[in-house]
Amino acid sequence: MFIYITRAVPEIVPQMLRSALPQARVEVNPHDRNLTHAEIATAARGADALVCTLADPVDAVLLQALAPPLRVVSTYAVGTNNIDLECAGRLGVRVCNTPGVLTDATAEVAVGLMLACARRFGEGERLTRAGRFEGWAPLFLRGQGVYGKTVGIVGAGRIGFRVARTMRKGFDCPILYTSRTPRPDWESELGARPAPLDDLLAQSDFVSLHCPLTPRTRHLIDAARLDLMKPTAVLVNTARGPVVDEAALADALRRGRIAGAGLDVYEHEPALAPGLANLDNVVVLPHLGSATVETRDEMGRMCAQAVIDVLSGREPAHAVA
Numbered sequence: 001m002f003i004y005i006t007r008a009v010p011e012i013v014p015q016m017l018r019s020a021l022p023q024a025r026v027e028v029n030p031h032d033r034n035l036t037h038a039e040i041a042t043a044a045r046g047a048d049a050l051v052c053t054l055a056d057p058v059d060a061v062l063l064q065a066l067a068p069p070l071r072v073v074s075t076y077a078v079g080t081n082n083i084d085l086e087c088a089g090r091l092g093v094r095v096c097n098t099p100g101v102l103t104d105a106t107a108e109v110a111v112g113l114m115l116a117c118a119r120r121f122g123e124g125e126r127l128t129r130a131g132r133f134e135g136w137a138p139l140f141l142r143g144q145g146v147y148g149k150t151v152g153i154v155g156a157g158r159i160g161f162r163v164a165r166t167m168r169k170g171f172d173c174p175i176l177y178t179s180r181t182p183r184p185d186w187e188s189e190l191g192a193r194p195a196p197l198d199d200l201l202a203q204s205d206f207v208s209l210h211c212p213l214t215p216r217t218r219h220l221i222d223a224a225r226l227d228l229m230k231p232t233a234v235l236v237n238t239a240r241g242p243v244v245d246e247a248a249l250a251d252a253l254r255r256g257r258i259a260g261a262g263l264d265v266y267e268h269e270p271a272l273a274p275g276l277a278n279l280d281n282v283v284v285l286p287h288l289g290s291a292t293v294e295t296r297d298e299m300g301r302m303c304a305q306a307v308i309d310v311l312s313g314r315e316p317a318h319a320v321a
């Protein structure tokens with residue numbers, strides 16, 4: 001039995017695999033970088049299980065090259081947009097992910113980005129580090145308050161709910177949300193109101209994106225939708241970069257069409273749209289939504305358990321294909 005891991009992961013992953021499947025050979029990419037498609041195909045040839053990350057393109061070509069004997073792809077992520085689920089299903093390869101365990105960590109980053117944008121933390125930090133803080137002044141770096149402002153949540157899943165609850169309970173913010181199905185829990189617990197996307201964009205002071213990346217949500221926020229937002233509004237994206245047309249966003253920020261944006265993810269990750277990083281009204285983070293020690297260990301446990309379950313003939317707890 002052979003298990004290939006495409007990127008160094010917390011030690012708990014190889015440990016769990018070796019102790020539950022002592023007959024298995026567990027190999028980890030020895031390089032401190034993501035592998036190319038061709039490198040994964042070569043390194044994982046003959047693997048029964050592939051542990052991958054969200055940076056690996058697990059497309060039909062790769063799946064067809066590895067299956068059989070490949071039986072399971074366990075991704076160290078909740079998002080599965082980098083994996084051809086339809087092809088995996090056709091080839092009888094199970095695909096498992098890590099839902100639930102990164103909800104709090106990602107919600108913390110979304111809330112942090114709202115505060116950072118509204119209160120101009122990025123500008124203040126850069127200026128202070130550069131030795132340009134010349135003392136307190138009444139007109140210096142005035143931002144906008146967060147308390148009581150309307151927050152629009154796009155995508156009513158676990159992370160969206162956690163962000164909505166924090167903003168409602170912590171900052172007294174009225175909540176609007178989009179959802180394909182009615183969410184009575186949002187309404188009873190948070191007094192949140194469902195709204196069509198365009199209305200949500202027009203009415204919110206902060207818009208936070210929490211939908212998965214699918215063909216339907218690619219460029220969900222494009223130039224026309226950015227134009228619907230208030231000029232004082234802030235857009236936060238901790239979901240997936242391509243949900244936003246990043247060139248259109250950079251343009252809207254440059255023109256002051258919206259007040260700011262807080263981004264943890266990018267359309268062509270790890271590259272940023274030209275000019276984006278030079279704008280003062282954007283806070284840019286390097287996709288660290290789930291990056292806490294506790295969360296990354298928990299993701300590792302789930303990832304390893306899925307491999308153990310499939311290779312032991314059991315139904316995995318979190319299969320998406």
Ligand code: DGY
Pocket residue numbers: 054076077078079080102239287288289290291
């Ligand atoms: C995921 O798991 O999809 C997250 O983006 C990782 O931070």
